[in-house]
Amino acid sequence: MLLAIDAGNTNIVFALIDDCDTIRTRWRITTDPRRTADEYAVWLSQLLALEGFSRSDVSHVVIGTVVPRALHNLQVLARKYFDSEPVIAGVGGWGFSLDVDEPQSLGADRALNMIAAHANHAGDLIIIDFGTATTFDLIDYHGAYKGGIIAPGINLSLDALVSAAAKLPRIAIEAPADPSVVGRNTVDQMHIGIYWGYIGMIEGLVARMKAEAGRPVKVIATGGLAILFEKHTDVFDTIEQDLTIQGLAMWWKKFR
Known part of the structure; x- marks a missing residue:
């Protein structure tokens, strides 16, 4: 099976994917570049x-990361404990057109999201990823990346x-219990x-991106906080x- 590792700024997700491309299980741990391969x-x-699995069930490892300092220990983990030379997402290219001014600056997580989104959906797409930053990415119906937005x-x-x-x-991030947008106390406000x-x-940003695209656009949300806004x-x-994990598995199949 494939062990896919998505190392983000806040969390690292480990997912076990079988030969039928089914995610069998996934785990999340706080990102800490100092964490050693032995600790992982x-x-x-x-x-x-x-x-119900063991380390011997893992035959391949693919890593996507936006945290360069975390990469070394994850590579050691793959080599030492899974007897696998890890494949690093993005090495060898992404497999789609980057129609932007600085293609080399595109984060691995955003590229992997686009790979999976384009494979799963037809037409122009906006992908919103709710992570440490909230990113908005526009890809056209050919799968070319046209640009996007980075917000806190x-x-x-x-x-x-x-x-x-x-x-x-400090307050919890949650939907207010009262639908009114006029708060009567500090916490409500x-x-x-x-x-x-x-x-x-x-x-507002999605409406502006759709208007600029000039064609029907489907909006796909991902990231841990996406469900917070769904209702x-x-x-x-x-x-x-x-x-992102789906994109990692798709990229690995194409470029391994």
């Missing part, structure tokens, strides 16, 4: 056993607000500003939580 191995071995993630926005304003408390403000940003906006056509 102990953690993964226990989780594999809990799911909702957790970053809240952290900045609380850090800069001494009297504001913060919930409204963070939650409804973020939805306003999403809807209060109709901007998403679909939510696909495993988009």
